[in-house]
Amino acid sequence: MKKALVMLASAVAMSGAFAQASAPVAASSGTAASAAVAKGGHERNVEDRIAYLHSQLKITPEQETQWKTFADVMRGNGETMGELFKQRRAATTVSALDDMKQYATIAQAHADGMKKLVDAFDPLYNSFSPEQKKLADVTFRQHGGADGRSRHHGKGKSDKSAPAAASDATVKP
Incomplete structure (x- = not known):
């Protein structure tokens, strides 16, 4: 049960990366223009992460097909999570039960x-050279999953117990 709670908390914490950029703009004004700006910021964050990973992993021309599949899944996931967080922010008066249902969703x-994402990353990772695999292993371990959230949460080494660190490993590609 504890492992499930740790995984759930990790999953939701990682999901927050997709909502962070749009939250301040959307909260500042209820206009359609601010919603468009917020969406643009969110999409820009996803695209920035895709560009960063493409460069960091040294994707070759031969790997572009697998890369495109992976990047498209990242975009789709970002859109889904962005929309769910938008709905959650819009629901200003919800019961505790409704709040829990939103969280579960x-x-x-x-x-x-x-x-x-894992299914899309598998063939890409298998196409990597040994050097690229090392880069991927370090990149995803240091910076979190494909969404970019750090597992270390800032300063120094993680103070997580081994089981908590192991549960994080099950959530990232």
């Missing part, structure tokens, strides 16, 4: 999205 969408 977000956690399930994140789990489903991670499964799709």
Whole structure:
């Protein structure tokens, strides 16, 4: 049970990366223009992460087909999570039960999205050279999963116990 709670908390914490950029803009004004700006910021963050990973992993021209599949899944996951967080922010007066249901929906969408991401990453990772595999291993361990959230949460080494660190490993590709 504890492992499940740790995984759920990790999943929702990682999902927050997709909502962070749009939250301040959307909250500042209720206009359609601010919603468009917020969406643009969110999409820019996803595209920035895709560009960073492409460069960091030294994707070759031969790997572009697998890369495109992986990047498209990242975009789709970002859109899904962005929309769910937008709906959550819009629901200003919800019961505790409704709040828990929203949380469960977000956690399930994140789990489903991670499964799709792993499925898309598998053939890409298998096409990597040994050097690229090392880069991927370090990149995803240091900076979190494909969404970019750090497992270390800032300063120094992680103070997580081994079981908590192991549960994090099950959530990222």
